[in-house]
Every structure is written in structure tokens, then in C-alpha cells.
């Protein structure tokens with residue numbers, strides 16, 4: 494199980510901060526300090542979640558002799574992307590607003606083989622006593638109009654500092670390899686059109702591909718169950 498970590502480069506973070514409305518040098522220094530503290534919290538939350546997931550995956554391997562998790566990616570949202578989201582929500586670009594309104598500053602994506610792995614992993618996460626599940630969005634049972642399928646959980650994880658414990662938000666996305674393949678191509682296509690309208694025929698083909706991904710996932714799940722039953726009958 495590979496774990497990738499991407500944090501925004503400090504200079505990018507600084508550039509992002511400078512876009513925020515800060516007037517005096519003292520205010521800017523204090524904002525930089527706050528930014529660094531906030532970034533420390535989110536990156537620590539990612540470390541906590543990643544360790545938990547590795548332990549759960551190892552335990553699952555020990556009990557069931559297979560790994561439900563293919564791989565994990567985690568990232569901190571770039572300041573540019575945070576500012577964009579706050580604009581979308583009609584909020585001013587302040588650190589306070591970013592903490593209050595942007596739920597996916599710390600994001601973890603878990604990729605697994607089969608759709609039933611997704612729900613097992615989600616249950617294992619929810620059962621951790623120190624993790625609080627704030628919201629679940631099941632875009633597998635209810636795909637987005639674009640065709641996007643994934644299971645989203647917004648959780649908080651406690652970060653233990655020297656003088657306090659801070660419950661910190663992390664967005665967890667869980668999806669199959671096939672759903673991830675679709676989402677990454679669709680993301681690239683949207684990026685190519687820079688948020689403008691993707692031609693209708695391409696949108697329709699993406700929806701058609703999402704349907705095929707869903708069929709493929711169902712088929713692979715059945716095939717795997719058939720093979721498991723053969724093994725059990727031996």
C-alpha cells in the first residue's frame with residue numbers, strides 16, 4: 494500500500510496568503526504565523542489518518558488474507574484552490590473563513606479494488622472511537638450528473654499538540670480503481686477547458702463511460718466472489 498503526500502510549497506502558500514487582504518507588515522507577519530499553525534494542524538491530521546489506514550489495512554490482511562486498499566493519496570489543498578473555493582461560496586479570503594467553510598483542505602483518497610471494499614473501509618473508519626463523522630456523501634449510490642462516482646466522508650481527527658487537542662477536518666474520498674480512472678480523465682478534460690463548458694458530446698461520452706465503469710465494477714465484483722467461492726470449496 495503506497496502512501497503519497499503532497500503539501501503546497503511554502504512559496505506557493507505565501508503567494509496564496511498575499512492574495513488575502515492584509516494591510517500592515519505586523520498583520521502580515523501575524524497572518525503568516527497563523528497560516529503556519531493551521532497548515533501544521535492539517536498536515537498532522539493527514540499523518541494521523543494515514544497511520545490509521547495503514548494499521549487497518551494490515552489488520553485486514555492479517556484476518557482476511559487480502560488488502561482492501563490498493564493505494565492511498567493525500568494532499569493539502571493549495572492556497573489558490575482554497576481562495577477559489579471561498580470565492581465560489583461568496584466568502585472573503587481569510588484564514589478564519591478557510592477553516593470554517595473549506596472542508597477539504599486536508600484530503601485523503603483511498604483507492605480499492607471492489608465496490609464492497611469501499612463500504613467496509615468506510616465502516617472501519619467510522620468505528621474508530623476518536624474519529625467523528627460529520628457528513629457522508631455517497632456518489633456511488635447517487636452519482637453526480639457528470640457521472641462522478643465516489644464515497645465521500647467528512648471527518649474530524651484529533652491532533653494532539655503540546656498544550657491542547659484540536660479536532661481537525663479531513664475529507665476522505667473512497668473509490669475503486671475504475672472510478673478513479675474515470676475521475677482522473679474527467680478532471681483532466683475539465684482542466685483543459687479551464688472550467689468553461691466541455692462540449693456536449695464529450696460530456697455525454699463521459700456519462701456513458703461512467704455507466705460502463707459501474708457495469709465493469711459490478712462484473713469484477715461478481716467474478717471475484719465466484720473465485721472466492723471456488724477457493725472456499727477446495
Ligand code: 0O2
Nearest residue numbers: 570574596597600630637639640641645675676677679680
Ligand atoms: P480537488 O482539486 O480534487 O480538490 P459543495 O460546494 O460542498 O457542494 P464540494 O465542496 O465541491 O461541494 O464537495 P463535493 O462536490 O462533494 O466534492 C468535492 C471534491 O470531489 C472535488 O474537489 C473533487 O475532488 C471531487 N469531485 C466532485 N465532483 C467531481 C466531478 O464531477 N468530477 C471529478 N473528477 N471530481 C469530482 P475539488 O475541490 O473540486 O477539487
